[in-house]
Amino acid sequence: MDYYTTMEEESRTITMHSELRPHIGQLSFQMILPFHDGDANERFQIKVSDSRKKLTVTDKVSKTSEDIELPARISEGAVEYIVSQPSVPPQGLSHDKKKMVFSYRLQVDQEDVQTLRRNSLDDDYIPWDADSMKDRGDLLCRYCDYPVAHCGYGWRWRNLPSSNWADMMDLWHCHKPHSKEDQQQTAAEESNASRRGIGPSNRVVARRQAVYVDTSTLLLSKEDCWTIKLERTKPVVVGGKIRIPVTCRGCGKTLGESDQGNGYRLYKASLGLQFTDSNGWFSVERHPTEEIIAAQMLECFNRENIAHFIVHTGRKLGKVLWLFSKDLRYSMVSVDCTVNNQRAIRVHYRDIADAQEALRTGLIGDEYRNTPVDLEEIFLPDNLWEDLIVSLKVSTEGLPLNLSKWGQWDVGYLPRYEPKRSD
CATH class of the missing domain: 2.60.40.790 (Immunoglobulin-like)
Known part of the structure; x- marks a missing residue:
């Protein structure tokens, strides 16, 4: 951290x-x-x-x-x-x-x-979007720096429809065309988009030397990630969906998951980016798990106005995270840590006994027993779950006791990504 x-x-x-x-x-x-x-x-x-x-x-x-x-x-x-x-x-x-x-x-x-x-007013809270990643360098395992993919010059980086949906707006349609001419033109566009693997009726298809980017993951083709190991014998079943993890051949940590036979969807939080700095030295850039999760929460809140999130690993027990403040800065000095002028979001959080039941019913605690709330799901592998729990615990324990609780909720911070300013 x-x-x-x-x-x-x-x-x-x-x-x-x-x-x-x-x-x-x-x-x-x-x-x-x-x-x-x-x-x-x-x-x-x-x-x-x-x-x-x-x-x-x-x-x-x-x-x-x-x-x-x-x-x-x-x-x-x-x-x-x-x-x-x-x-x-x-x-x-x-x-x-x-x-x-x-x-x-x-x-x-x-x-x-x-x-x-x-x-x-700066909404640039998502690290590693497509524009910032073009021609930058190689992807590595965050934990052991084992090579994952060599993303050299000429690779294509594309933002997937999320907070950066405008990159592909011409390929997505919210309504059916009314005239016959419009229908014929749309059919031709969709046929072309389908061949490219990104039409409105298709899932985004991984392509060689192309990286599709969303808030928390990168989608790459299997051929470009030949050092990754597919763990077919260790599937995780979540809400009826089977997730097959992919791991680093160097250290065995989970790097992402198979995208239903359509390449590998790699977690940004499990990766490092190796690049050459202005002095000609090799450097590795990493973003902590909690910063990526903060970006997911902000993106979902801005897009759908959802402020409550169920975070889990596929097991029954999970955490409810409540986005309480979107943008603040804080400093703290305590026995365990010192934080200086950190941009962050404020979250209130608590245990949830049955994550899938909460997602089904929208009920997350005693005070909400008869009032379902809109919930968004965040699935994490064990290694990223541990990162999140440690981060929340450290931020909560660093707070004065009278500020570390809000009713039945614990209070903590998650760091908010802030791009480096040239000035």
């Missing part, structure tokens, strides 16, 4: 968390310290950096201090407010009543507000 810095020491007495929602131009800041019944001024001190983007909190009793990089630069008025506030009593105690919780709402600098609002 590239966006986390793991902390080995467990001597921290200060926990901090800050969350920015760009559309309101305000960030929240919370800090938690061991309980102390004296004057707060005697206990800790807050300093703001000259850039107004970093806070330093010092615990005078334990003589320790911690820094947190804020998700945005705060205003000059917010600096005066937070520096003068330590004398205010804490907003409450932690669940175990051994720690004090201090909460602040801080105004963001106006210039930063305008920039953040412009950036929040």
Whole structure:
């Protein structure tokens, strides 16, 4: 998980968390310290950096201090407010009543507000779309760098109908033509599209030296993935559908699944992309599982307005993920990790005892017992499921206890893909 810095020491007495929602131009800041019944001024001190983007909190009793990089630069008025506030009593105690919780709402600098609002309009949240992958390099196994496919110059990359459906719009039809001439023209177009394997009545057919891209997978021909192993003896039956996994010959990890004899559909989260950087060195680009899942959730919400997702591995037990906030930035400092200014989505999640039953009925918990909700299914192999669970757990445990639960739901973050800006 590239966006986390793991902390080995467990001597921290200060926990901090800050969350920015760009559309309101305000960030929240919370800090938690061991309980102390004296004057707060005697206990800790807050300093703001000259850039107004970093806070330093010092615990005078334990003589320790911690820094947190804020998700945005705060205003000059917010600096005066937070520096003068330590004398205010804490907003409450932690669940175990051994720690004090201090909460602040801080105004963001106006210039930063305008920039953040412009950036929040950026819908480029899907990594490895077709345009960004053309002529870039070779696909590798994410886990052991074993070669998967040599995607050299001249290969064709095409976005499949999803958030990038416009690439193939002329091959998909939402209505039947009315005139005889239109019907004849449409029949000719569909015949041509069918020969190419992408007509409206056909499944997309994998072609040699072509890669078809959707939000979470890449579809390649079997001939181009000759190093992949098809695990016919290890099928996974999900909702009546048989999924036959394909694995890496180097390490045995699951890379994707057979597309019903029509090539291999490879998970982006299981792959690495090897390319030559501007200095002529070989580099490998990877995207974590949780970032790909965040993209799936955003794409589905934007397309169908579905905010609840059943994530499972084919077994009975699964997770319900509720997309609670589409776009925010957060920072946290805790015993286990440090996160600095990470763009993310906020999710509420919980266990579901029977994933397939929930998908059938739309019922996901006690408060929804008599109210079905629209659900989208996300299937994951075991290795990607483990990645997701670890990521959710780390983000939840890094939150202050009073923020880590919402009713019967656990609260966590999934990182949101953000392309590198040239400026």
